[in-house]
Amino acid sequence: HVQLVESGGGSVSAGGSLRLSCAASAYAYRSVCMGWFRQTPGKEREGVAAIYSGGGRLFYADSVKGRFTISQDNTKNTLYLQMNDLKPEDTAMYYCALEECYSSTWCYDAHQGRAEFSFWGQGTQVTV
Secondary structure (H helix, E strand, O other), X not given: OOOEEEEOOEEOOOOOOEEEXXXXXXXXXXXXXEEEEEEOOOXXXXXXXXXXXXXXXXXXXXXXXXXXXXXXXXXXXXXXXXXXXXXXXXXXXXEEEEEEOOOHHHHHHHHOOOXXXXXXXXXXXXXX
């Protein structure tokens, strides 16, 4: 069982920046897909960004391309989301997720919501 703990959320003015972190407990998978999702009350969960460690593929929602950057520090088992030029519509609870994964296609599908991650964090609130 992998535990995920998000941090770094907060309140920021429009145009500002935040960096979210997701610390994962130790796991022995050779390859994973990790993703960031966000959700606001009354709306469906949206995939923001994902990274497939097997090949380094990155996936982004169109709404955040050019503003958000997902990255991973394997030495620290930590996933990051650098968010720049934040907009009011970025306000949401942000969650990270992890799945043992050996397919970039599966990772993309999961980012799009067509496949399900097994492990989720509790979320961190971002308010713009």
